[in-house]
Amino acid sequence: MGAITILQGGRLVDPVLGIDTIEDLWIQNDRIIKSESATPKQARVYDVSGCLVMPGFIDMHVHLREPGQEYKETIQSGTRAAAAGGFTGVACMPNTNPVNDCGAVSRFIAEAARDGFAKVYPVGAISKGLRGIELAEYAEMKAEGVVALTDDGMPVVDSQLMRRAMEYASSFGLKIISHAEDPALSFNGTMNEGYVSTRLGLKGIPTISESIMVYREIALAEFVGVPVHIAHVSTRPAVELIRAAKSRGVKVTAETAPHYFTLTDEAVEGYDTHAKMNPPLRSEEDLLAIRGALSDGTIDVIATDHAPHSELEKDIEYDLAANGIIGLETAVPLGFEMVRQGVIDVKRLVELFSSNPAEILGVHTGSLQEGGLADITVVDPEKEFVYAEEAIVSKSVNSPFVDWNLKGKPVLTICEGAVTHDHSGSVE
Amino acid sequence: MVEKESSNSGQAYQFAHKHIFGIRQLSSTDIEHIITTAQSFKEISNRAIKKVPTLRGKTVVNLFMEPSTRTRLSFEIAAKRMSADTFNIAPSSSSATKGESLVDTAKNIEAMNPDAIVVRHSSSGAPQLLAKHIDCSIINAGDGIHEHPSQGLLDMMTIIDHKPSIEGLKIAIIGDIAHSRVAGSDILGFTKMGARVCLAGPATFLPYGVSSLGAEIATTVEDAIEDADVVMALRIQKERQNDPLIPSLREYAIQYGINRSRLKKAKPDVLVMHPGPINRGVEMNPDVADGSWSVILDQVTNGVAVRMALLYLTLGGAKSGQEQTES
Ligand SMILES: [Zn+2]
Numbered sequence: 001m002g003a004i005t006i007l008q009g010g011r012l013v014d015p016v017l018g019i020d021t022i023e024d025l026w027i028q029n030d031r032i033i034k035s036e037s038a039t040p041k042q043a044r045v046y047d048v049s050g051c052l053v054m055p056g057f058i059d060m061h062v063h064l065r066e067p068g069q070e071y072k073e074t075i076q077s078g079t080r081a082a083a084a085g086g087f088t089g090v091a092c093m094p095n096t097n098p099v100n101d102c103g104a105v106s107r108f109i110a111e112a113a114r115d116g117f118a119k120v121y122p123v124g125a126i127s128k129g130l131r132g133i134e135l136a137e138y139a140e141m142k143a144e145g146v147v148a149l150t151d152d153g154m155p156v157v158d159s160q161l162m163r164r165a166m167e168y169a170s171s172f173g174l175k176i177i178s179h180a181e182d183p184a185l186s187f188n189g190t191m192n193e194g195y196v197s198t199r200l201g202l203k204g205i206p207t208i209s210e211s212i213m214v215y216r217e218i219a220l221a222e223f224v225g226v227p228v229h230i231a232h233v234s235t236r237p238a239v240e241l242i243r244a245a246k247s248r249g250v251k252v253t254a255e256t257a258p259h260y261f262t263l264t265d266e267a268v269e270g271y272d273t274h275a276k277m278n279p280p281l282r283s284e285e286d287l288l289a290i291r292g293a294l295s296d297g298t299i300d301v302i303a304t305d306h307a308p309h310s311e312l313e314k315d316i317e318y319d320l321a322a323n324g325i326i327g328l329e330t331a332v333p334l335g336f337e338m339v340r341q342g343v344i345d346v347k348r349l350v351e352l353f354s355s356n357p358a359e360i361l362g363v364h365t366g367s368l369q370e371g372g373l374a375d376i377t378v379v380d381p382e383k384e385f386v387y388a389e390e391a392i393v394s395k396s397v398n399s400p401f402v403d404w405n406l407k408g409k410p411v412l413t414i415c416e417g418a419v420t421h422d423h424s425g426s427v428e
Numbered sequence: 429m430v431e432k433e434s435s436n437s438g439q440a441y442q443f444a445h446k447h448i449f450g451i452r453q454l455s456s457t458d459i460e461h462i463i464t465t466a467q468s469f470k471e472i473s474n475r476a477i478k479k480v481p482t483l484r485g486k487t488v489v490n491l492f493m494e495p496s497t498r499t500r501l502s503f504e505i506a507a508k509r510m511s512a513d514t515f516n517i518a519p520s521s522s523s524a525t526k527g528e529s530l531v532d533t534a535k536n537i538e539a540m541n542p543d544a545i546v547v548r549h550s551s552s553g554a555p556q557l558l559a560k561h562i563d564c565s566i567i568n569a570g571d572g573i574h575e576h577p578s579q580g581l582l583d584m585m586t587i588i589d590h591k592p593s594i595e596g597l598k599i600a601i602i603g604d605i606a607h608s609r610v611a612g613s614d615i616l617g618f619t620k621m622g623a624r625v626c627l628a629g630p631a632t633f634l635p636y637g638v639s640s641l642g643a644e645i646a647t648t649v650e651d652a653i654e655d656a657d658v659v660m661a662l663r664i665q666k667e668r669q670n671d672p673l674i675p676s677l678r679e680y681a682i683q684y685g686i687n688r689s690r691l692k693k694a695k696p697d698v699l700v701m702h703p704g705p706i707n708r709g710v711e712m713n714p715d716v717a718d719g720s721w722s723v724i725l726d727q728v729t730n731g732v733a734v735r736m737a738l739l740y741l742t743l744g745g746a747k748s749g750q751e752q753t754e755s
Contacts, residue, residue: 319553
C-alpha cells in the first residue's frame with residue numbers, strides 16, 4: 001500500500017461527475033481512490049475546509065519560451081508558476097526558437113518537461129517556421145506528444161493553407177487552434193482602435209481584424225467538417241460569430257483570457273506597456289460580450305496567453321514594446337471575481353478551467369473520478385492576497401495586475417499525486 | 429504617467445506643470461498663462477541684442493530622434509535667447525541608429541545634468557517614458573501621431589494676435605487629422621478655449637471617434653470652411669506605412685485643397701494657417717498661402733516666443749530666473 005494523501009473537509013466540485021459536495025478526497029500514489037472511514041496512520045492530511053477541491057486546471061495557452069528565450073521563462077520556471085497559479089497542466093505554444101515545427105523540438109520540450117511542476121502539452125506549428133507557406137510534419141510531432149496545432153502569434157493568412165492544415169491535421173486526430181487576425185487590418189497597430197487610441201495617438205487594431213478571421217475559420221471548419229478552436233477571443237463581433245456557428249452545429253470552440261474580461265483599453269493610458277498584448281484590450285462593450293459568452297457557454301475555456309517578457313522588451317517606447325503579459329498566477333482569482341460578480345457559477349468555472357480544455361485538447365484528465373489520475377486544484381475562494389512583484393514565481397514580471405488585491409487563492413496543487421504547490425499551511 | 433488638468437480653485441494662480449506632454453494636461457487658465465508669458469517674451473526677439481539672462485546656467489537638451497529642422501531650431505533659438513546652454517542630440521549623432529534604446533540614451537543624457545529635455549520622437553508617449561527615467565523637465569516637441577503641444581500653443585497665440593478671443597470662433601481644420609500630431613494638439617487646445625472646431629477630409633483621414641475630442645466632422649470641405657474665422661490646412665502624405673489613404677495627391681488637391689473659391693465661403697477676415705512645411709498646390713494653393721489672410725509667417729515667429737515661455741515656466745523661471753537677473 002502506497003502513500004495516502006487526504007484532502008479533508010473541502011467542497012468537491014466536478015461538473016463531469018455532476019458533483020458539488022463536501023467530502024474528503026483520498027489519493028494513493030498518483031490516483032484518486034475511494035475514501036474510507038478510518039484514517040491510515042502515515043497518511044498526509046490536508047485540512048481544506050472552506051476550500052474548493054476541483055479537477056486539475058489546465059491552461060491551454062501559454063508561452064514557456066524554451067527553447068530560445070530562457071531569459072524570459074523556462075519550462076521549469078513556467079511550470080512552477082503554473083503550479084503556484086493552481087494549474088496542473090499547460091499547453092505551450094510553438095513560437096519558440098527554434099519553432100516547435102518538427103519532432104525533434106517537440107521531443108526536447110517533452111523531455112525538459114519531465115522535471116517540471118505541471119504537465120506540459122506541446123502545441124505544434126501549423127506551418128514550417130510559422131511562415132504560413134508550407135505545412136509542418138504533423139504525424140512526426142504527434143508521435144512526440146504534440147496535442148494540437150497553431151501558428152499562434154502569426155496569423156495564417158493563406159486560406160488555402162489553413163484549409164489544407166485542417167484537413168491534414170484531422171487525419172491524425174489533431175485540432176487546429178487559430179490565432180485569428182487579419183494582419184493587413186492590424187498592420188502596425190499597437191492597441192484597440194477606439195476612443196483611447198485616438199486620444200493617445202496610437203495606431204489602432206480594429207475589432208474586424210479578429211472577427212473577419214474568426215468567420216473564415218468557422219467557414220473553413222464547417223466546409224471541411226472538422227473542429228476548430230479559436231484562441232484568445234477579445235471582441236463582441238467574434239463572440240457573436242462563434243455563438244451563431246455553435247447554434248447551427250459547427251464544431252467550433254473558443255477561449256478567452258482573464259485580461260479580456262477584466263480590463264479595457266483604458267488600461268493603456270499612460271502608455272503602459274503592461275497593457276499591451278495581441279489581441280489588444282478592447283472596449284467596455286467587448287468586455288461585456290466576453291462575460292456574456294463565458295456565462296452562456298459560447299466561450300469554452302479561460303486560458304491565460306501567459307507571455308513572459310523582460311524589461312528589455314517592456315521598459316521601452318510603447319509602440320516598440322513586445323506584446324503580451326504573464327497570466328498563470330492571476331487567472332484563478334480573476335476567474336473567481338466573475339463568480340463573485342455573478343457572471344458564472346463555480347461549476348461553470350471548473351468547466352472553463354478544467355474539463356473543457358481537457359476535452360478540447362483530448363487529454364485524459366479534468367475529473368475527480370475514482371481511479372483517475374490525481375490532478376487536483378484546491379482554491380480558497382475567500383483568501384485575499386496582494387499580487388506583489390517580489391512574490392511572482394514566473395521568471396518575468398510583466399503583468400498589469402501587479403499590486404492588485406486579489407481574492408481566491410490556489411492553496412494546494414497536486415499533479416499526478418505529487419504536491420506541486422502548497423500554500424495551505426495545514427499539512428499534518 | 430498622466431498629468432491631470434490642474435485646477436486652481438480660490439488660490440492664486442501658479443503654473444504647476446514640470447513636464448509638457450500635451451495640451452490635454454493643460455487647463456484653459458494654463459493655456460492663457462503660457463500665451464501671456466509668450467507675448468511678453470516676443471518683444472525680446474525684436475531687440476538689437478536678442479538675449480536675456482533668465483535661464484543662465486540652465487541646460488536644455490534637444491533630443492530629436494526624428495528629423496526636424498524647424499521645430500528643433502525654434503526650440504534652440506528659444507533656449508539661447510534665454511541664455512540657457514543647449515545641446516542638440518539628433519539621430520545621426522545619437523546612438524539610436526546603433527540600436528540603443530531611448531531609456532539608455534536618457535541615462536547618458538542624465539550625466540549632462542540637464543534641466544530640461546526637449547524631445548521629438550516617432551513613438552507616441554516617448555516623453556512620458558523619458559520622464560519615468562530622468563528627473564528633469566520634459567517638453568514634448570512632437571510624439572508620434574499623438575501631440576505637438578508647442579505647435580498647438582503657437583497656433584492659439586497666432587489667432588489671439590488677430591482676434592479678440594478664441595472663444596466662439598469657428599475653426600476649420602482640413603486634412604489628415606488621423607496622422608497629425610498638430611491636429612491632436614490643436615483640436616484639444618481650440619476646444620478648451622471655447623472654439624467650435626470643424627474637421628474635413630476624406631474618411632480615411634479621420635480617426636476613430638474623433639468627435640470624442642470635442643470636434644465636429646463636416647460632410648464637405650465647403651461646409652467646414654463656411655463662415656469659418658480660421659482655416660487650417662495640414663500637410664498631406666499619400667500613404668503611411670502600407671496604409672493606402674488617398675489615391676493621389678492630385679485628387680486630394682482637387683477635392684480638398686484650399687483655393688480662393690473655397691476660401692470665399694469663409695468670413696471676410698478669415699485667417700489661413702498651416703503648420704508647415706506646405707505642399708504648395710496640394711493642401712493649399714500658393715495664392716492662398718501667400719495671400720493677405722495668411723498668418724503662416726506669424727506662426728513661425730510666435731513659435732520661438734511660445735517655446736521660450738514653456739522653458740521659462742517649466743524650469744521654474746519665475747523664481748530662479750529672478751535671482752539670475754539680479755546677480
Ligand atoms: Zn495568439
